[in-house]
Amino acid sequence: MTSHPEPPRASRGRADAGDERAERLLRTGALAAAPPEVWDGAAGSLVRAARRDAALRDLLVAAEPRPDAAGDPEAAERVRVTWLAALADAGAGAGLTAGWFASAGRRCPAPILFRLVGQAGDALPAAPATVAPDADPLLPSAMTVIPDPGASPARPAWHGDDAALAGITGELLADPGERALVTRQLDLYVAELDLSIAYDPSRRLRRVWDHAPTRALLRELVADWTDRAESGSLPDMAWGLFRLAKAADHGYFDLDPGARRPAPDPAGALRRTLRGGVLAELGLPPGDPRGMGAGTRVVQHGDHLTWQRGGQAQVFTRDRRPHRLHVPGGRRNERALWHDGTRLLLTERRGDGWRTYRVDGEYGDDLLLTLDPATAGRLPDFPNEAEVTFPGADGPTRIAYARGWITFTAPDGAVTARLSFPPPHDGGAAPTSVYPPGWWARMGFTDVRGSRALRRTTREQAERLFDAALTGRSAVAGALDRLMPEVTGRALRGGVGAVALDAARRLPDVARLSARLGTPLPPGTPPDLRFRPELPPGRHTARAVALRRLSEILRRAADEPGTERGRPLGRADVPGPAAPFPPVVDRTFGSVADRAFEAARAWTPAHVRKALLDEMAAVVSAPVGAGDGRWRAVVLRGTGATEERPNAVGDLWRTPSGAALALEHRDPPHGEVRLLEYSPDGRFTPFEPPGWEQVRADPAWRSGGAEWVVEFRRLLAERGPIAFPPSLAHDLAERTGLWPLAAAEVCFGHLRHYETFPEPIDVFPEEIRVFYTAPDDEGSRGGLPADTERALRRALMPDDPADLWDRGPDVARAAARYRELTENA
Numbered sequence: 001m002t003s004h005p006e007p008p009r010a011s012r013g014r015a016d017a018g019d020e021r022a023e024r025l026l027r028t029g030a031l032a033a034a035p036p037e038v039w040d041g042a043a044g045s046l047v048r049a050a051r052r053d054a055a056l057r058d059l060l061v062a063a064e065p066r067p068d069a070a071g072d073p074e075a076a077e078r079v080r081v082t083w084l085a086a087l088a089d090a091g092a093g094a095g096l097t098a099g100w101f102a103s104a105g106r107r108c109p110a111p112i113l114f115r116l117v118g119q120a121g122d123a124l125p126a127a128p129a130t131v132a133p134d135a136d137p138l139l140p141s142a143m144t145v146i147p148d149p150g151a152s153p154a155r156p157a158w159h160g161d162d163a164a165l166a167g168i169t170g171e172l173l174a175d176p177g178e179r180a181l182v183t184r185q186l187d188l189y190v191a192e193l194d195l196s197i198a199y200d201p202s203r204r205l206r207r208v209w210d211h212a213p214t215r216a217l218l219r220e221l222v223a224d225w226t227d228r229a230e231s232g233s234l235p236d237m238a239w240g241l242f243r244l245a246k247a248a249d250h251g252y253f254d255l256d257p258g259a260r261r262p263a264p265d266p267a268g269a270l271r272r273t274l275r276g277g278v279l280a281e282l283g284l285p286p287g288d289p290r291g292m293g294a295g296t297r298v299v300q301h302g303d304h305l306t307w308q309r310g311g312q313a314q315v316f317t318r319d320r321r322p323h324r325l326h327v328p329g330g331r332r333n334e335r336a337l338w339h340d341g342t343r344l345l346l347t348e349r350r351g352d353g354w355r356t357y358r359v360d361g362e363y364g365d366d367l368l369l370t371l372d373p374a375t376a377g378r379l380p381d382f383p384n385e386a387e388v389t390f391p392g393a394d395g396p397t398r399i400a401y402a403r404g405w406i407t408f409t410a411p412d413g414a415v416t417a418r419l420s421f422p423p424p425h426d427g428g429a430a431p432t433s434v435y436p437p438g439w440w441a442r443m444g445f446t447d448v449r450g451s452r453a454l455r456r457t458t459r460e461q462a463e464r465l466f467d468a469a470l471t472g473r474s475a476v477a478g479a480l481d482r483l484m485p486e487v488t489g490r491a492l493r494g495g496v497g498a499v500a501l502d503a504a505r506r507l508p509d510v511a512r513l514s515a516r517l518g519t520p521l522p523p524g525t526p527p528d529l530r531f532r533p534e535l536p537p538g539r540h541t542a543r544a545v546a547l548r549r550l551s552e553i554l555r556r557a558a559d560e561p562g563t564e565r566g567r568p569l570g571r572a573d574v575p576g577p578a579a580p581f582p583p584v585v586d587r588t589f590g591s592v593a594d595r596a597f598e599a600a601r602a603w604t605p606a607h608v609r610k611a612l613l614d615e616m617a618a619v620v621s622a623p624v625g626a627g628d629g630r631w632r633a634v635v636l637r638g639t640g641a642t643e644e645r646p647n648a649v650g651d652l653w654r655t656p657s658g659a660a661l662a663l664e665h666r667d668p669p670h671g672e673v674r675l676l677e678y679s680p681d682g683r684f685t686p687f688e689p690p691g692w693e694q695v696r697a698d699p700a701w702r703s704g705g706a707e708w709v710v711e712f713r714r715l716l717a718e719r720g721p722i723a724f725p726p727s728l729a730h731d732l733a734e735r736t737g738l739w740p741l742a743a744a745e746v747c748f749g750h751l752r753h754y755e756t757f758p759e760p761i762d763v764f765p766e767e768i769r770v771f772y773t774a775p776d777d778e779g780s781r782g783g784l785p786a787d788t789e790r791a792l793r794r795a796l797m798p799d800d801p802a803d804l805w806d807r808g809p810d811v812a813r814a815a816a817r818y819r820e821l822t823e824n825a
Helices: 009-028 036-052 054-062 073-089 098-102 110-123 162-166 176-191 201-209 212-229 234-249 266-276 448-455 459-469 473-483 490-504 507-517 538-558 593-600 606-620 706-719 727-736 740-748 751-755 766-773 786-796 802-806 811-823
Strands: 297-301 304-309 312-316 322-326 336-339 344-350 353-363 366-370 385-388 397-402 405-409 415-420 567-571 631-638 651-655 658-665 672-678 692-697
Touching (some): 009 036, 073 110, 110 353, 110 366, 176 234, 201 212, 212 234, 234 490, 234 507, 266 459, 266 490, 297 336, 459 473, 459 490, 473 490, 538 651, 538 672, 593 606, 593 786, 593 802, 606 706, 706 802, 727 811, 740 786, 751 766
Antiparallel strands (some): 297 304, 304 312, 312 322, 336 344, 405 415, 631 672
16 A cells, blocks of 8 residues: 655666566556566556556556455455555546446555545545534534634634734624634633733733724623523533633723623522433443543444444444444544444545445455445434433423534523533543434433422522532532432432532632622522622632632531541542532642732732732631631651552541541552641641551641731732842841842742743842842752742741831741751751
8 A cells, every 4th residue: 555656766777677567467468367476566667657658547447456366365355455556556546437446446445445536536426415514413523614612723823912913803804704713712812811820811801902803802702701691501601601700800891891790690500400401311321432532433323323432433222232343544533434233334524525435344454445336325314403301391402413512402492511522632531421412312311200300490409509519529419318309310410410510610700700890699609609898819719619618627527526536537528520629739728928928029910919819818718718726737648558548638537636638649548648637726636547647737827817818908009019128038048048049039939930921021120130140159049849938938928917018028037937947857
């Protein structure tokens, strides 16, 4: 199957002789009966001869190798493939007929056949498309014209180039295709506003607002997001809220004060979803290949479903018994492999239509295909729409494919689910198995009694599920036991929990939006989403909620009966995979003094300062951040007795003095575990669970708290950021023995960090910059551990925030803290 280029000049003479022999073989008809060694030696010459002379090319087409000339079937197959490859290299496909492909050209390796078919052009049989491209499930989502809602296109040049942004003109947007593309790009732009601290989100938003053409598109998008947020459909609400919260927090509604304020109702959307039907109500086949994940190609033909990813495929029949197949060359996912109940077929896109090949075996790493007129026009029975009536429902749910998505629409019009189809090529695993519309309609139900109970979901039940979901999966399971005891099927319980958790992830966006716009929270919002007006946690709202829930878990655990040595209480939900928010470790609990010190520095960029203030508000909004001396961090290390518990995250203990919860486990089972420990009276008793030994216990947090942060924010607003003098770093260096650069990084931050920002930021006056530019032989060594830097900044920040302005940082305390850290290291 190797192509045959023209020979180099030095071997032209030998090639001419070989070409003459090849011509004789063709003209005498001896080639068809030639042994394998002749074919191997003459292949290149045959191609060159056929390229020069159309008559010789016809003779090559007619020279189909005789099977008996090769001596054995394997050699005969190899000679035949050599012949077919020579035809493709010679461009012979242009003269081939449909009959030839079905007879002499049968069982052709796929790469060769596709070349020959391409050369033959439109003369070969094919099937016209029966539906529009954006509604055809045979087309992978990567081939759709308008992926909606919001595919993630590559960032265009205008994301960071003002000249490119100026190129987006009204004339350009008059083209519907260009307008749709720029709209999707702008949607992504807003979704990523505060993705990186290196960008000023408010500046980025003003940038597109100040350009009239993108301002008009942005207004349209905000109106669309507002409609989605109020739609009562969870997927649409999530989409709109995620973007509206970012846009509002970074000043959109100040730029456009006349824009309609959204009024979402998450509990109502959850209720409509549960009443409308959840995917887990539909039964999955045994051996469901959800592990195939992203990049899986799925094709339905009636009662047969074919899954393909890479070189593996599985065929499911109506009785749900899978047939596993090896698919050579199976990486070509742009072509659809499917089973018709008798054989495998391969359908590929040809212009505006389709062409189907019969799969007749394999050759090496390739499928052997036949283009047969009897099958070339066949298409899989692959409907893009279907209906399913859930138990107890008033009518059918519509399942429809369009533009790379499968949408489930309940009888009342609520969108209950939207799934990418096929699963996206993102390298990860799909969250659930994604079937085509017609296959969902063929499934049974996992828990009919439980499904009927979901149809009766009340507003109160939805609100209480929401509240439980803020804690995590096990809390939702407990709530289901109380609220919906009829829901007993394991799959259905897990599906309801997943829907509730996903809905709970939207609540921080609701609270963030409400705080920024000054609008009331929706009815039934859990109390943990309510914050003091002067302490909005902004982008850290989810973290604030997670810290409040962690505090409550430990408070309840401390109320359990205790023992002198402590005892395990089982597992608890912690922020992470089983809960709606990401893990909460390190900087997210404890003293906020280090962040206050950073925020007070004059050269901290304004958007970084806002993020620090948001984070401080999030921490002190929970009891764990009260600074009342009842909370601390403890680090344990596993011993040989920890083998039975490979990962300790979520382990909850009733300690002798209160309670402790494992939040992080590095390198389990023996690596370090970080605990959050609580003592109601602030007196901590040493505690080592069986199989663990204590590495260190941080001092209880006795600074900060909500009132402290309110006062700090007031002082910062009234008196402004502080330009600390260079003497601060020199003083710290002299008292601690640190290199000047290390002391400067503690006091002033990291110049190299700010220099990576893509947008110009005026930081570090010259008298501060010299710390970072001194030659190495003058002691410019930095690089303290991050934990040490934070500890020193906490010590630099006075207990009374006013003292930072009146007396300056507490260098003496920072020096003492450094000595304590180094002595205990």
